[in-house]
Amino acid sequence: MIKVSIIGSGNVASHLINAFENSIEIELVQVFSRNIKVLEGIVSSDKITDNISSLKDADLYIISVSDSAIAKVSQQLLFSGRLVVHTAGSLSADVLDGKNRSGIFYPLQTFSKNRVVDFAAIPICIEAVNPEDHRTLEMVAKAISNSVFTIGANQRKALHVAAVFVNNFTNHLYGIAAGICENNDVPFNILKPLIRETAEKVMAISPKEAQTGPALRGDEIILQSHLDFLTDQNTNNIYKILTQSIQHDAKL
C-alpha cells in the first residue's frame, strides 16, 4: 500500500480523502488542517492533526490548500527529501519549497462539499521531475481514477485556461440565462434539459459540429430582435461579442 498524507481540508482535499479512504491500494496516513473541525465525519479522528510538525512518514504528501497558501505551507514542512505535490492547475511545481522532491497531482473537476462525485471518472493530471516519483504519482492516481494523464507545465496551463471557459464562464452564461428567466417570470427549470443536452452533445461530436443558432445562420432579424430585447448593457455586450466570435469562427 502506498502511504499518502493530505495537507488541507477544502473541497478538493475532502474529495481526495474520501477517494483514498475507499481505495484498497492507498493507506491514508494523516490529514493536516489548521481547522480540524471541518474534517470531523470525513476522516477518522486518529488521522487528523493540526500540528504540522507532527506529520508522520509517508510516500506522498499532497498539499491541497488555496493557491496563494501553497508556497508557504510547503516551507513550513519540517522534513526534507520526500515527495510533496500540490493540486493546483494554475501553478508550477516550482512554487513548492526545494527541500522536498516536487510534483503535481491535479484533478480536473469542479468540486462542491455537498456533491458526491465519482472519482473514477475524474481526469488526474500528474507531473514529476524524477521518474520514480512519476511512477508513485501514477500509482496513486490510478488507484482512484481511470483517467490519468502525464501533463507538462505548459499543457496544464492550457488545460486550466480551457477549464475556465467550460466551467467558470459557462456557469456564468447559465447565470445570465437564469437572470433573463427571473426578470420575465419564466422558470429556469425549463432550460435544464437544454443545458444538459448541450453538454452531452459534445461528448459525442465536436463543439464545431454541434454549433447551431441564429449567429451561425447569420439570421440578422433574430439577432437584432434579441439585442433589442436585452436592455441590460452588460448582457447585451456579451451577446454581441459572442455572436461576432461565432461568426468569426464560421469563416475560418
Next chain:
Amino acid sequence: MIKVSIIGSGNVASHLINAFENSIEIELVQVFSRNIKVLEGIVSSDKITDNISSLKDADLYIISVSDSAIAKVSQQLLFSGRLVVHTAGSLSADVLDGKNRSGIFYPLQTFSKNRVVDFAAIPICIEAVNPEDHRTLEMVAKAISNSVFTIGANQRKALHVAAVFVNNFTNHLYGIAAGICENNDVPFNILKPLIRETAEKVMAISPKEAQTGPALRGDEIILQSHLDFLTDQNTNNIYKILTQSIQHDAKL
C-alpha cells in the same frame, strides 16, 4: 386519438414524427415535405406527401420548417379555419396566415438528426388564443412530454434568448476550449467530465451558488497569467469581458 399532421422534415420535425409515432394518444395523419426522400425510414411511405394541396383533415397541423419559411408555408395551405401552429421559439403566432386558427408548439431543446432524445423530458411551450385550441395543444404536448408549459409571446422570447446563452454561446465556449486544447496538444477529452459536471451542478443548485474560479475570487495573478497565455485577440477579449461580467455580478 388526436389527429396531427406535420409540415416539414428537418431536425425538429423528424424528432416530433418519431415521438408521435410512439404515442398511443396521437394519430400521425401525414407528413408533408418538398423533399420526401429525407422522410424515408422515418415515417411509413403512405403518410408522406410532397403535394401541399393533398393534405387530409387533421385536428392540428404543425409547421416545422426554417423560421423564414413559416409565413409562406402557412399561406400555401389551401384549407381554412383549422388549427395551425409553428415550432419556432423566436416568432410570434402572428406570422401564420390568418385564414387558420394559430398557435405555438415550441419544444425547447437542441435536436440533431443522429441523436436519440427522450421527448418525455423535453419542455414543450404552448400558446393559443382560443381556449379549445389551447386544450388540444396541451393534450398533444402531454402525449409526448411530461413537461408542458403555457408560455406567452414575451415569455417565449425571453426563453429563446436565454436558450441562446445556455446552448449556442455555451457550445461556442466549449469550442474555444477545444481550440486551446488543440493548439497545445492536450486531448479535449480531459475536459469532458468537467463539462458534464458543470451542467449537472445547476440541476441542483443555482448558477450563482455554483460560480467559482479566479474571476469570482478576484485572483489577479491567475487572471493576468491567463490573459498573457491567450494570444488570440478574440479569445483574449472574451476572457476579459466574461471575467468583468462575473465580477460585476458578484458586486450586486
